[in-house]
Amino acid sequence: MSLLVARDVVVAYGGVRAVNGVSLDVAAGESLGLIGPNGAGKSSFLAALGGQVRLTAGSIALDGEEVGGLPAYKRARRGITRTFQMTSEFAKMTVFENLVTAGHGAEGASLRNVVRWRRTRAADRAVAARAWSVLDRFEMSHVADLYGAELSGGQRRLVEIMRCLMREPKVLLLDEPMVGVAPHLVDKLVADLRSIRDEGIALIIVEHALEVVQELCERVVVMALGRPIASGTFDEVVAEPEVQAAYVG
Numbered sequence: 093m094s095l096l097v098a099r100d101v102v103v104a105y106g107g108v109r110a111v112n113g114v115s116l117d118v119a120a121g122e123s124l125g126l127i128g129p130n131g132a133g134k135s136s137f138l139a140a141l142g143g144q145v146r147l148t149a150g151s152i153a154l155d156g157e158e159v160g161g162l163p164a165y166k167r168a169r170r171g172i173t174r175t176f177q178m179t180s181e182f183a184k185m186t187v188f189e190n191l192v193t194a195g196h197g198a199e200g201a202s203l204r205n206v207v208r209w210r211r212t213r214a215a216d217r218a219v220a221a222r223a224w225s226v227l228d229r230f231e232m233s234h235v236a237d238l239y240g241a242e243l244s245g246g247q248r249r250l251v252e253i254m255r256c257l258m259r260e261p262k263v264l265l266l267d268e269p270m271v272g273v274a275p276h277l278v279d280k281l282v283a284d285l286r287s288i289r290d291e292g293i294a295l296i297i298v299e300h301a302l303e304v305v306q307e308l309c310e311r312v313v314v315m316a317l318g319r320p321i322a323s324g325t326f327d328e329v330v331a332e333p334e335v336q337a338a339y340v341g
């Protein structure tokens with residue numbers, strides 16, 4: 093059975109249908125690439141899955157249960173998480189504090205949550221232990237006490253992903269995870285994402301860096317003007333004339 097099933101998803105901003113009828117299924121442990129030209133509706137579709145925008149029409153089911161009407165924080169509890177761009181709070185917290193606040197179920201990083209955590213930390217050894225294990229796994233223990241603002245682009249991306257993993261997700265939504273990552277670190281991030289997939293988490297990755305999609309995603313959906321125009325392996329979709337035409341514009 094598919095883990096995540098989206099049917100006929102529509103997202104309209106005012107009169108503009110940014111996502112205009114997208115259906116797809118994703119299985120546990122699968123990485124699905126979502127590509128297409130600028131303005132195709134990829135980010136809007138991820139936001140529809142994550143609950144950051146309201147569905148104008150359509151449905152989203154996780155493990156057979158409809159979640160399309162739930163707010164983002166409830167979907168996150170069910171197991172759909174997404175990475176966010178660095179927030180100002182992220183920058184003002186240490187990496188460890190970022191992970192711990194995420195582990196406590198805070199939707200975005202927030203200083204209020206850090207303060208709360210500092211008060212109750214003795215009771216929260218399990219979350220702290222998980223943070224250390226995630227740091228170890230991605231060889232990031234040495235930056236645990238650095239502030240978000242002190243990290244490189246690649247390290248920030250990894251911390252965003254690690255924050256998601258603190259929630260023990262089933263589905264991880266990634267919007268252009270390679271932006272700001274130094275070229276020599278792209279391979280490490282690809283390997284890290286592959287290991288996350290291999291533990292059974294479904295990845296949906298929007299990415300303009302097509303070589304990354306080719307390497308990481310066993311299946312690719314191409315969107316243009318709010319609709320899927322092709323799906324298959326990377327090699328299959330890039331060979332389709334309609335896909336080539338959409339990229340040329």
Ligand SMILES: Nc1ncnc2c1ncn2[C@@H]1O[C@H](COP(=O)(O)OP(=O)(O)OP(=O)(O)O)[C@@H](O)[C@H]1O
Nearest residue numbers: 105108109110128129130131132133134135136137
């Ligand atoms: N909050 C918003 N309000 C109004 N229109 C929006 C909003 N967000 C996106 N749009 C419009 O919806 C369409 C799809 O945008 P979206 O950001 O989803 O595309 P995308 O495929 O992620 O593009 P890119 O590759 O450039 O990130 C675009 O025409 C965009 O201008």
Ligand SMILES: [Mg+2]
Nearest residue numbers: 134135136267
């Ligand atoms: Mg986008």
